[in-house]
Amino acid sequence: MGEDPARRSIGARRNPDSAEAILEAAEAVLVEAGYAGFSIEAVARRARAGKPTIYRWWPSKAALLLEVYKRQKRVAVPDTGNLEDDLVGFLQNLFSHWRDTSSGSVFRSLVAEAQSDEAAAVALTGYADGRRSHTARIIERAKARGEVAADIDAALVADLVASYAWKHLLTNRLDEDEAVIRATVRYVISGISRN
Structure with a gap:
């Protein structure tokens, strides 16, 4: 054989x-x-x-599942030329993915498991670090357009956006109205806008 x-x-x-x-x-x-x-x-x-x-x-079950999640994840990141619209569109697309796909269900389960499983927590931390830099690019684009002050830490702003998203994920509030998402984004933007 x-x-x-x-x-x-x-x-x-x-x-x-x-x-x-x-x-x-x-x-x-x-x-x-x-x-x-x-x-x-x-x-x-x-x-x-x-x-x-x-x-x-894949050093753990969680690492393999995260790769499956990344492989199935389809979340468009708009580039509208306007930071507010980019962030609102991104959050709406992310919430929709987490809410409506089997991949989103896997991710919710991984987040829950990471609370009590060290291997899952390590895998999720590595994934979140990569996502942080990805989301920060939205802020960097806005900097390049002059919408955001040059001294703003894009990664820190990405953490603020992520904390809003993850709070909604963890509390299963993924059907948030666009007006609420837009208001939240405006609060963030008001703190980083170029005056």
Whole structure:
């Protein structure tokens, strides 16, 4: 019986075909068993991969689930030329994703698990750091347009926006009215606007 060369291990570096099979298996296990029934063992069986391979590439169940989440996440970040509209659109799109997709459900579960599981907390912290820089780019664009004072820390503003979003996620208030989101964004903007 010959070995499938496309799926042969290449050590610590990810074999793209094997990684894809594992991610597809993880998505399928989530659909079939839900978050509560998700396990690395089930993913390994379905992907025909070894658990050590999965753990070498994703150090925890949470890390694998976060990659599944990122892979499925589709949140448009508007570039309207206006900071208020960009932030309102971004928050509306984010809330809609968290509220209306299975990926959003996975993320809510990961956030909950991170409260009592150190591996989940570490994975979520790494993810949040990356998202912080991504959201900060919205502020940097506004700086470049002259809407925001040059000395504003874009990452700190991104944290303020994220704290508003995460509060809504954690309290399951993802159907916030646009007028409330817009008012919140205006309060943030008033503190960073160029006078």
